[in-house]
Amino acid sequence: MDGFAAVDYGFAREVLQRGIAALYLVAFLSSLNQFRPLLGERGLLPAPDLLAWVAESPRRRRMLHPTLFSRMRYTDRRLAALCWAGMAVAAVLVVGLPQLGPPWVPMICFLLLWGGYMSIVSIGQTFYSFGWEMLLLEAGFLAAFLGSADQPPPTVVIALFWWLLFRLEFGAGMIKIRGGREWRDLTALTYHHETQPMPGPLSRQAHLLPRWFHKGEVLGNHFAQLVVPFFLFAPLVAVWVAVDGPWIWIGTVAATIIVATQAWLVITGNFAWLNWATIVIAFSAVSIPVVERAQRDETRAIALPVYWIVITCAVGLLSVALSWPALRNLFAHRQLMNASFNRWQLGNAYGAFGTVTRERIELVIEGTSDADPDAAEWSEYEFKGKPGAVGRIPRQFAPYHLRLDWLMWFLPLGHSLDDWFSMLLARLLQADAATLRLLRHDPFEGEAPQWVRVVSYRYRFATRAQHRVSRAVWTRDRRRVIVQPVSLRGS
Structure with a gap:
């Protein structure tokens, strides 16, 4: 200098x-x-x-x-x-x-x-x-x-x-x-x-x-x-x-x-x-x-x-x-993470992952074309980045930002589902084309399902022994239904 x-x-x-x-x-x-x-x-x-x-x-x-x-x-x-x-x-x-x-x-x-x-x-x-x-x-x-x-x-x-x-x-x-x-x-x-x-x-x-x-x-x-x-x-x-x-x-x-x-x-x-x-x-x-x-x-x-x-x-x-x-x-006792102190977002405070979750819970959205949800056969919507099918290897997207996938990760950590998520389910029931383009796979190929529901799963990476047998990347076990079947005609 x-x-x-x-x-x-x-x-x-x-x-x-x-x-x-x-x-x-x-x-x-x-x-x-x-x-x-x-x-x-x-x-x-x-x-x-x-x-x-x-x-x-x-x-x-x-x-x-x-x-x-x-x-x-x-x-x-x-x-x-x-x-x-x-x-x-x-x-x-x-x-x-x-x-x-x-x-x-x-x-x-x-x-x-x-x-x-x-x-x-x-x-x-x-x-x-x-x-x-x-x-x-x-x-x-x-x-x-x-x-x-x-x-x-x-x-x-x-x-x-x-x-x-x-x-x-x-x-x-x-x-x-x-x-x-x-x-x-x-x-x-x-x-x-x-x-x-x-x-x-x-x-x-x-x-x-x-x-x-x-x-x-x-x-x-x-x-x-x-x-x-x-x-x-x-x-x-x-x-x-x-x-x-x-x-x-x-x-x-x-x-x-x-x-x-x-x-x-x-x-x-x-x-x-x-x-x-x-x-x-x-x-x-x-x-x-x-x-x-x-x-x-x-x-x-x-x-x-x-x-x-x-x-x-x-x-x-x-x-x-x-x-x-x-x-x-x-140096504050209660340090703020990713905080802005002025309208121009300059001189900010940064930080990430102060805590690490020990268990991966994923919310999986399922839909069906059957009239009766109790006897229906359900199909999963696939997201581009977040885990879904157990045999799919995660892809590299960064530095590109998949915003919907990221917010899906936060949902199981909260106490209630956000308003945007309810609207997401409504858009899927409408088979909204713009919303479906945010996803990797629509099991109904552009047609509107009769019902959708949300099920939680615990995901774990497959061990080397499990991968040799099944070629799976993930193992998962079903937990519970988070959102009971809903339709545009009412649940």
């Missing part, structure tokens, strides 16, 4: 800008495919109803996060247009075209992504209540101030990414230490690979690894999240004390450890873009020094414009001010 210019972080800037833009492309694509059947005009939780309720009261309007749809009427067409526009802007950033211009050009592009996606998240209700939504928003805002390809990235913005990564990792580590006993007795990952929301194709193999390995996983996680994040700031210490040498590389080593642990999570699960975003943000600490004197002198000679120094320093001061609640939360 050299004053206001992080001269050794050009590669880090490239990964940050292109990687964050790629994640925005995925996020807008996910919304294009899923928002309308989930939250559109005929969605399970219609966004127009939310906006109409908010408009009734000034207090409610202040509670709503900023969204374009508070100023213009929501329609599914406008939502689709916003998603297509967001994907287009994200695509040109991935290619790197705006970065070839002055720094305000990529700034405008990233701020458009940030504002556009916040407009969606703000009316996304429970389907957009995940921590990685606010993580993407905060990362996109910071990426707006990384500058152009012909200039070094601003030191203050690179350091803000370290602070974001610190909150993300250390916050998750503290949530675990303060959470369930399984994180303290090192047994959490004995269960997690099997009971996580949406397993991936290698989750079963990870689950079947020896117990000593799972304990090592937990220890490695604690080290990566509770110890390593402090070393991200080592390059700043080197600047303050005016030393070179190993200090410069400590941040890179810390980033490498974080990337390695996140890569393990990528190949053993499906956590939307959470792990991918963490990997991208971790590259902010990867320093590739300019070693040739002539090249270093040339880099230093490219001074950042004064207006850009003023803007980035102002962003730094704003971020410090907005981060104060998150800093206090890190």
